[in-house]
Amino acid sequence: MNEKNTTERGYHHGHLRDALIRAADELLAERGLEGFTLRETARRAGVSPAAPSHHFGGTAGLLTEVAALGYQELARRLMVAGESGTPPDRLKAQGVGYVRFALDFPGRFHLMFRHDMLQKDQPSLEQATGQAWDALESTVLAIRGQPEGAELDAEGEAMLIGIWSTAHGFAHLTLDKKLARIDDCGGNEADMLESLFPAIIDTLWVKKLG
Amino acid sequence: MNEKNTTERGYHHGHLRDALIRAADELLAERGLEGFTLRETARRAGVSPAAPSHHFGGTAGLLTEVAALGYQELARRLMVAGESGTPPDRLKAQGVGYVRFALDFPGRFHLMFRHDMLQKDQPSLEQATGQAWDALESTVLAIRGQPEGAELDAEGEAMLIGIWSTAHGFAHLTLDKKLARIDDCGGNEADMLESLFPAIIDTLWVKKLG
DNA sequence: AGCATGATCTTTACACTGTAAAGATCACAT
DNA sequence: ATGTGATCTTTACAGTGTAAAGATCATGCT
Known part of the structure; x- marks a missing residue:
C-alpha cells in the first residue's frame, strides 16, 4: 500500500x-x-x-523530533562507552563520549539544550532524554556500590550531575571557541577531546575514585 | 558642552x-x-x-558591547569571590560566583557564549574576557604554588578549564531546566546553587585539593 | 461502482525581522 | 555665516514563521 x-x-x-x-x-x-x-x-x-x-x-514541533533523535544517538553512544572497564573508567569513557557527540553534531547538540525551541512535554523527547540519563546513572550506581535500579544516594547524585556538568561545559566552551587560547593543542578540536579533556577528568575524578 | x-x-x-x-x-x-x-x-x-x-x-556590534559589560561584571564578581580564604576555598567560591552570575543574568550569560552573535575581535570584548580569565588563573596559580603572573603548568591548566567547565555546564543545565528531576531541591534555582553545586565541588574538587 | 469525508499539501496573506540606501536635521569649526 | 560631517529618519527590500482558506487525493462506506 x-x-x-x-x-x-x-x-x-x-x-x-x-x-x-x-x-x-x-x-x-x-x-x-x-x-x-x-x-x-x-x-x-x-x-x-x-x-x-x-x-x-510549527517549528518547535519539528525541532523537538530532531532533538529526540539526537538524544537517542547520544544515549546509544553513552551505553556503548559504558560497556566495559572498571566503573570509574566507564564513567570517564562516557564523559569523553558525551563531548565527542557534541563535537560531531554541533547543530543537534545545541538544539538539544535549547528549551525555548523544544516542547518538553513531547513523549518522544522525554523518553529519549531518559535513556541518556539512565546510561550515566547506571554507571554511577556501580561506582557507589548500589544495586542496579536503585535510587542514587546524595553523593552519587552529585557525582552524576558533576560529570555531566563538566562534560557539558567543556563541550560548550570548545564549540564556542572559548578555549582557543590554550595552545597545547592548536585549537584543534579533536586534540582537545583526546588529550585535554581526559586530563581534566583524571585531575578531577579518576584519581579520587580509583 | x-x-x-x-x-x-x-x-x-x-x-x-x-x-x-x-x-x-x-x-x-x-x-x-x-x-x-x-x-x-x-x-x-x-x-x-x-x-x-x-x-x-549592526546587531552583532551592539550585542558585543553588551556582552563586554557582562564579562566585566563577571570578572568583578570572580575577583571578589577570590579575595579571602585558602586557595581551594577561593576557587570553590569563584565557581559558585560563576553560577550565581549565570542565574542572576540569564540573558547576558547566554549572549556571552554565543560566538555567532558576537564580534570576537572587538577590543572591549577581548579585554573584558581576559579579566575574567585572569581572576580564575591567579587562584589556580596559588593552588599550584606558582608565582603570580607565571604561565600555568599542565595540571594547573587542566584545573582551570575543569572548574570552568563544571561551573559552565552546571549553569547551562540549570538554566535549561535539565536538572528539574532532581527533587532534593524542588527545582528552585537558588537552592540548587546553594546546596547542590557546592556538594558537587566538594565531591569533585576540594577534597582532592585540600 | 459512486461518492462523501478527511487527511494532506498549496496559496495567499500578514506581521514581523535586519539592514542597505538615500534624505533630513543639526552641532560645530572655520 | 556657512558648509561640512556626524547623527538620525525614511523608505525599501528580502527574509522569516504561521494563520486561513482553497486545492487535491486516498480511503472507506453504501
Whole structure:
C-alpha cells in the first residue's frame, strides 16, 4: 500500500513527516542551529513553506523530533562507552563520549539544550532524554556500590550531575571557541577531546575514585 | 558642552550609544536572548529602527558591547569571590560566583557564549574576557604554588578549564531546566546553587585539593 | 461502482525581522 | 555665516514563521 518509496511525486508526498525530519537534521548539520530555517527545510523536502506546520504544528514541533533523535544517538553512544572497564573508567569513557557527540553534531547538540525551541512535554523527547540519563546513572550506581535500579544516594547524585556538568561545559566552551587560547593543542578540536579533556577528568575524578 | 543629560529631545539624541546599550541590556533581562530584537531596542530608546546600525554597524556590534559589560561584571564578581580564604576555598567560591552570575543574568550569560552573535575581535570584548580569565588563573596559580603572573603548568591548566567547565555546564543545565528531576531541591534555582553545586565541588574538587 | 469525508499539501496573506540606501536635521569649526 | 560631517529618519527590500482558506487525493462506506 505504501509503494511510492522511490519517486515521490504528485500532490501528496507520502513520507513527508520523515523526510522533513531528515531534511531538518541535514540542514542543522550543514549550517548549524542558527542557520536553520523552517522554510529552507520545506524547500529541501520539495514542499510548500506551510506544509511542515501541518505535521508538527510549527517549528518547535519539528525541532523537538530532531532533538529526540539526537538524544537517542547520544544515549546509544553513552551505553556503548559504558560497556566495559572498571566503573570509574566507564564513567570517564562516557564523559569523553558525551563531548565527542557534541563535537560531531554541533547543530543537534545545541538544539538539544535549547528549551525555548523544544516542547518538553513531547513523549518522544522525554523518553529519549531518559535513556541518556539512565546510561550515566547506571554507571554511577556501580561506582557507589548500589544495586542496579536503585535510587542514587546524595553523593552519587552529585557525582552524576558533576560529570555531566563538566562534560557539558567543556563541550560548550570548545564549540564556542572559548578555549582557543590554550595552545597545547592548536585549537584543534579533536586534540582537545583526546588529550585535554581526559586530563581534566583524571585531575578531577579518576584519581579520587580509583 | 554635553549638557543635554536630562531631557533628550530634538533630532539628535546626544547619548544614543549608551542609551542603546542600556536598552538592549534591559531587554535581555526582561525577555532573554531569544526575545531580543534590534528594532525593539531602538523603540525603547525612542529612536528609528535603523539608528542602532549607525553606531554599532549592526546587531552583532551592539550585542558585543553588551556582552563586554557582562564579562566585566563577571570578572568583578570572580575577583571578589577570590579575595579571602585558602586557595581551594577561593576557587570553590569563584565557581559558585560563576553560577550565581549565570542565574542572576540569564540573558547576558547566554549572549556571552554565543560566538555567532558576537564580534570576537572587538577590543572591549577581548579585554573584558581576559579579566575574567585572569581572576580564575591567579587562584589556580596559588593552588599550584606558582608565582603570580607565571604561565600555568599542565595540571594547573587542566584545573582551570575543569572548574570552568563544571561551573559552565552546571549553569547551562540549570538554566535549561535539565536538572528539574532532581527533587532534593524542588527545582528552585537558588537552592540548587546553594546546596547542590557546592556538594558537587566538594565531591569533585576540594577534597582532592585540600 | 459512486461518492462523501478527511487527511494532506498549496496559496495567499500578514506581521514581523535586519539592514542597505538615500534624505533630513543639526552641532560645530572655520 | 556657512558648509561640512556626524547623527538620525525614511523608505525599501528580502527574509522569516504561521494563520486561513482553497486545492487535491486516498480511503472507506453504501
